[in-house]
Amino acid sequence: MPSVLIEVRRKYNAAQEVAIMEAVHAALRDAFKIMSNDKNVRLIAHEPHRFMCPPDREKPDRYTHISIDAFAGRSLDAKRNLYRTIVNNLEPLGIPKDHVKILLREIPKEDWGIRGGQAACDVDLGYKIDV
Numbered sequence: 001m002p003s004v005l006i007e008v009r010r011k012y013n014a015a016q017e018v019a020i021m022e023a024v025h026a027a028l029r030d031a032f033k034i035m036s037n038d039k040n041v042r043l044i045a046h047e048p049h050r051f052m053c054p055p056d057r058e059k060p061d062r063y064t065h066i067s068i069d070a071f072a073g074r075s076l077d078a079k080r081n082l083y084r085t086i087v088n089n090l091e092p093l094g095i096p097k098d099h100v101k102i103l104l105r106e107i108p109k110e111d112w113g114i115r116g117g118q119a120a121c122d123v124d125l126g127y128k129i130d131v
Contacts, residue, residue: 001114001125002028002070004041009048010061016093017043023089024066031082032074033131053099062099064090071120072106073129079104 004024012020021041028034053063066086074082082104087097109129112120 001038001112001120002032002034002040002068004028004069005067006041006043007051007065007067008043008045009051009053009063011045017045019093020064020090020095023093024086027082027085027089028068030085031078031131032070033127035127038127057096057099059096059099062095064095064100066100066102068102068104069107070104071109071112071129074106074131078131 004021006020006024008020021043025039025041029036048061051063051065053060057063068082083102086102087100090100091097109120114120115123
């Protein structure tokens with residue numbers, strides 16, 4: 001049940017935006033073993049002057065920042081797999097691997113309100129977190 005925010009420095013067309021969001025979601029399915037219908041992915045396109053990035057990037061318009069809020073409990077190997085898979089999935093879409101920054105925030109299940117106002121720790125999620 002991760003919540004994802006993708007921030008970019010340029011405008012993409014609708015199909016490109018969906019492809020970027022699907023690439024990140026596919027990485028979450030692969031690395032964190034979430035269900036395919038567990039989608040909470042947003043994309044914001046900033047004007048370049050409102051989103052600074054490291055000045056040494058070859059294609060600064062392709063710089064992409066991904067923030068992921070997820071339940072705490074995944075292994076370091078699962079996290080490494082997530083980071084690697086995200087950049088590998090985005091590269092065919094024209095986003096260089098070294099232009100992607102990923103911030104993963106782990107939040108205890110009791111700090112998530114889901115499915116009609118229930119604490120996530122009280123809900124059968126339908127998948128394992130300790131992958």
